[in-house]
Amino acid sequence: xxxxxxxxxxxxxxxxxxxxxxxxxxxxxxxxxxxxxxxxxxxxxxxxxxxxxxxxxxxxxxxxxxxxxxxxxxxxxxxxxxxxxxxxxxxxxxxxxxxxxxxxxxxxxxxxxxxxxxxxxxxxxxxxxxxxxx
Numbered sequence: 248x249x250x251x252x253x254x255x256x257x258x259x260x261x262x263x264x265x266x267x268x269x270x271x272x273x274x275x276x277x278x279x280x281x282x283x284x285x286x287x288x289x290x291x292x293x294x295x296x297x298x299x300x301x302x303x304x305x306x307x308x309x310x311x312x313x314x315x316x317x318x319x320x321x322x323x324x325x326x327x328x329x330x331x332x333x334x335x336x337x338x339x340x341x342x343x344x345x346x347x348x349x350x351x352x353x354x355x356x357x358x359x360x361x362x363x364x365x366x367x368x369x370x371x372x373x374x375x376x377x378x379x380x381x
Contacts, residue, residue: 251283252297255290261319265320266312267294277315295325296320299371307331 249257258281260269269279284339302308306325307311310317311337313334317323325336326334333340347353348370359368 251281251293255281255293255318258290264314264315265319266314266317266322269312269316269318273316279316279318283320290318291317291323294320295323299323299325309334339367348373 258269258279259267260270262268272287274280274289276289280287281290282288287298289308289380291308291310292302296302302325303357305327307328309324309326309331311324312319312322314322333343333348345354346370350358350370352358352370352372353366354370358371360371360374363366
């Protein structure tokens, strides 16, 4: 029977982009996985641990290339969950990265608020100007 490493390496191909793409089973969220014993293991976590080292407690692996089925150790970085989310492409991540509102006001802790029952940040200066102008 082939070792886990042999099975993983047999399912990886080098993409012209430099990604090391997994050609085996993919989760519904797009991550490569391989069975090991009685459980499925994310392939990118295996290659990170094999070539970079242990994943520190409280950290997760971010795909710097943004390709979820890439297992290239050079494309992977251990980061906090917050950092991983902020680097993502979700609407909340995009908004969290904004530094200024659409009118150019800086979005600081003092200049933003979240309306009750909503999420995200709104600009206090824009709200005041809107109330003044009716």
